[in-house]
Amino acid sequence: MTGPHPDASRTGARTRALLASGALDLPRVGRGATPARWRALASLARDDVSVARLAEAHVDAVQILSEAGRDAPEGRLLGVWAAEGPDGPVRARPHRAGGLELEGRKAFAGGASLVDAALVTVERDGTHVLLLVPLDGVDEARLDRRGWVTPALADTDTAVVDLGGVRVADGAVVGGDRWYLDRPGFWHGAVGPAACWAGAALGLVDHAEGAVGDEPHARAHLGAMRAEAYGMAAALDQAGRGCDDRPGDAEAARARALAVRHLVDRAAGEVQDRLARALGPRPLVGDADVVARDAALRVYRRQCHAERDLEALGRAPRPAGDEGGRS
Template structure:
């Protein structure tokens, strides 16, 4: 992807997208057989995501969605993902916008609009899409080569995450395969496991954004104030990494808990990682001033990407939900 000054000159209709050739090595690094979890596979996959995000958040965003899709297909007994496919998960449902699902015999058809579809204008070959049927909200698998799909990539105006190929997708009688039953997508504990994977990508992005600060420390270019910022970032990132790996080990070694237990774990992880992200963004800028963002296109892109990616968090709303779940402190005691 070009550095930020070049990206600034790109019209929205010419937004550069991340190609499958860049995403494929990350997808190939995931361990998903015989399932995406167990035997250390969760920790391995989260480490892969974090490493990818430290280098390129667009690539990591697309890889995270594919990993989520493959995991969902395994959990809900969906159709197997074809070899060399790249999947998106399109579940955003802002007010007034929805996809309707209509059953015709043994098949389903989807009609409606989906916003914020990462990978739609880029590498994705398939997608999992939420839609509303007569019996409730369902999840469906679609082949993006099917008729009736129109991708509108010119609505993404943000400078950040331009390469993730997010677009609005219009669906008209698109053939689909139901994955799980009504409500299964949100009701499974694995929904919250996917939320932890998103946090792993945020964490990797924070490592990448703070790299100029660590480099300045190694080169002896930081005064006491700069070293204090570096120390704080180091502590925040270490806490985030520790909690991510502890969560991964639980997911690998234990049977899923209740939906509430998994939700609490995920919200804790995301809150701690988001704190580390905020620390890396704010303290790197305060310690080093405008130089890195003004003169280093790769760093400027990472900052813009991470600032918009982390807004997948619901911020104080998530903290309020975590607060409602935090009355029981038994697991905090020695």
């Protein structure tokens, strides 16, 4: 096992500074200002992709708690650990002294050593529930980083976390069986990472704006990148308006999220491709900021499930209204 990435403490400190300043107090989904929420996340990623990844998880956790009628712990940086790895689900069992005791390892735990608490999906008596787990007692010995060998986003300290023996109170349960997965907010929240992908790509467009000269083909690639940037912003704004119009419609939320994630994934990839075609290899080998951003975006975009999501979208009922079908 290895220790955290040398830049992890900087990334954590920058995210905490945003939290303390109120910059992460974003509009709640479905209350009339959701487009501003997505724009704020994109702006964070345009500045720093790793900070945005941690911030997006925090604001998603706050949103989830709000939907459950719970207040987020004040001043605490939160994560959302909902991925399932090869070890299977983390399990929660009643403890003889009260509360629940956890058993198992949680994969892809973002901010493993950086967040104060995490919303963790667990199995309890055959049900799928969400727990708010304080991480004060989860020390370095419980973190396994061997599965994250790429330097891309390594400063967000994603690890496999051993939660065996960790105890939580009965009140740590957030929602009932499958509440986390079945609520419309699951799909509203799925747009948040896409906003970060868009912001990360906008940072590459910013670089191109200052690096492209008068060569006609390079200018054409820059024009295409500007068009992709416009398209991503338009898709996110439209998605935000759709959330606000029908916040409780889970079917529409799912179709919307799958469509927007595909559109942003494709547009961000086009920006990455055209940056290289416009400027050649130089920024991808000689500019540390571009190298890190390009690599981070490539990894981050793979939260989109590509053709699997497109199949799901194709099998869903035909979208209507804000998704571009017949109303």
